[in-house]
Amino acid sequence: MDTKQPTLTTERSTLEPLGERHTEPIVRMFADPEMSRYFPGDLTVRQNAEAMVRRRLAYSGPPELGHWVFLRDGVVIGLGHLRPSWELPGELPEIGWYLATEHGGAGLATEAGRALLHYGLNELGLDSVWALVHTENAPSLRLAQRLGFLRVGSGVHYGQMWHHVHVALPGRVSGKRPDGTGSLTPAVGP
């Protein structure tokens, strides 16, 4: 596919456009049941995980959007996307994040999510970025909150499960820039 997706860098990781060569490490990452606890399908089953990667590799939307792997020291530690939503109306841009359990709790998903969000809102100039998070997925809800997403409702998405619907808007993204400096939120008065 003709891709214009950039490689993004954060303080501790690199976000590289998803390629065929990432299939095996992603399948191994999803062998951990925690990784698909809030998903309709069981991605610990190799065939399901392989099919999930194939669906992502078959992405044919706007070439500047799509799927990325998170690499640390050249090793795949996560997966993310920023692409037209399959669930929300109007092909709204939707973000998603998945971090291997052994790399959790250190802010790496926050860094990667922030880099994708910064890319979408500040570099591409998207009007909004949306995130659907299962209502019981506490770590992912905390991550959305840390990144400055606003919760705007909830609904049944991704296989009959309740999800909170979040949106991030330009100028309201919280935290540091992907390179670790400054703040993404402009100073506002009281």
Ligand SMILES: CC(C)(COP(=O)(O)OP(=O)(O)OC[C@H]1O[C@@H](n2cnc3c(N)ncnc32)[C@H](O)[C@@H]1OP(=O)(O)O)[C@@H](O)C(=O)NCCC(=O)NCCS
């Ligand atoms: C959702 C998911 C990516 C969140 O991972 P995570 O490890 O909690 O996120 P981070 O890597 O950003 O780490 C944040 C945690 O580390 C802590 N932390 C440590 N150093 C940090 C730093 N420098 N910056 C930010 N947080 C830091 C935070 O306090 C936070 O802990 P808390 O949630 O207990 O407050 C992960 O749980 C996951 O992949 N789950 C399975 C897949 C999934 O459900 N994806 C979501 C689909 S909507």
